[in-house]
Amino acid sequence: MKPRSIAVVGAAETTRLGKIPDMSVIGLHADAALNAMADCGLTAKDIDGVATAGESPTNIAHYLGITPTWADGTQVGGCSFMLHVRHAAAAINEGLCKTVLITHGESGRSRVGGGGGFGRAPASLMGQFEMPFGVTSPPTMFTIPVMRYLKARGYTETDLAMVAVIQREWAAMNPRASFRTPITVDDVLNSPMIAWPFRMLMCCLVTDGGGALILTSAERAKDFPTKPVYILGTGESVETPLVSQMEDFTSSKAFRVSGKKAFDEAGISHADVDHLMIYDAFAHLPLYGLEDLGFCKPGEAAGFIADRNTAPGGKLPLNTNGGGLSYMHSGMYGMYALQESVRQMRGIAPAQVPGAKVAVSHGVGGMFAASGTIIFSNEA
Amino acid sequence: MDRALPQPTPETQHFWDGCKVGELRLQRCAACAQTYFPPRPFCPACGSRSVEVYVASGKGVLWSYVINHRPRPDMGTEPHSIAVVKLKEGPTMMTNIVGCPQTPEALQLDMPVEVTFETFGAMALPLFKPAGA
């Protein structure tokens, strides 16, 4: 921490304290936040960083109308907000964001509308405005925008199927992949219907596993026995906890904000990218990712994949471990995308991209709720 | 098995009360005129706390959907739509499309739909049907 580099400019509590039976937890967060913004003359449009505990930063950002380039949901108990201040200071100094809002709200006495966060309790926003209509798990939520996307882009079920087919080609080269037997578009389109237009082979598998990473300064990295994999750029954003409330069903705002920030930080162009990972919980994710990260113009991603640009031997190798569709998917697959990026940068991947120097790892959280992008290089 | 139902909060009570009396109640901002959803006591577009509840048209178009072939136990046993409609007033809203076959042929994007309220226990849910059906 650099002393005196960061200051608090707005501070406020909720309008009332004590017994507030007419406000829910997220309402208390919002009341305090609006008061703090009024205290220093800002609106939600001026805020680009959000930290909170108890509620998720995605919920707070969307409820207030904030588009963040930094979000922190660190929850370690009552001192979480001290940690948020420290993390926010580092983020601002590092240029990840400029103006951070840290919120707290708790209906400790009246117990109104708790259970928000990542939960689906009946009083949460998801519990009230999505659960009553029969959503179950990601196959009936992450897929909700896709019919609109297909119509807007002129894509078809075959385009979704092709994503799974080509990723299986990569998986076939990877001894650790769960599914390695080649498949055809017909195989995908004849697999069991899960939730129209999604069939089983368009959905990620469900497996057990884990991963871990260790980071240090580039200076110290030279002393390690492993080949250093440097971080060139990073991005993150959150949009909404409710897939039904996405601003645009044909594009993820969180993807666009996160990807642009990472590319800007890294100072590279798309042509510099040798290897790409796009978290593929479902077959439509690589299509959205290629477009929202700017590798393809809207409407060109399906053709880009069908023309084998992302396949083995193509100019932009994508999801070279086989992805969530064929390699593994434990539930929070982002770790495996990062692991494959690191392997590719170290030059030790089972399906190694020869001479790869720059790798992009792009992840999604929730149902288009959040996004993170990391750009790696093996050159100092 | 009983349908999973919403539990209103003080900020959303007007919406669920409206469903029980056959009104789709939305909120709009007095400062910037924006209609928004889900309910909250301020405008997410400009931050103003000067907002009002009004009765919306209940009309919109089918914006996107899936047909769930593995329904949740409380949703019956037949494949059913989980849809998003785009309301005439602007916001999108998750719902089920009822009153028509639950097939891709019957569920055409951009078809006009209108709200219909269905009672489940102590609550009423805003479902949508093809307009005029």
Ligand SMILES: [Zn+2]
């Ligand atoms: Zn407004």
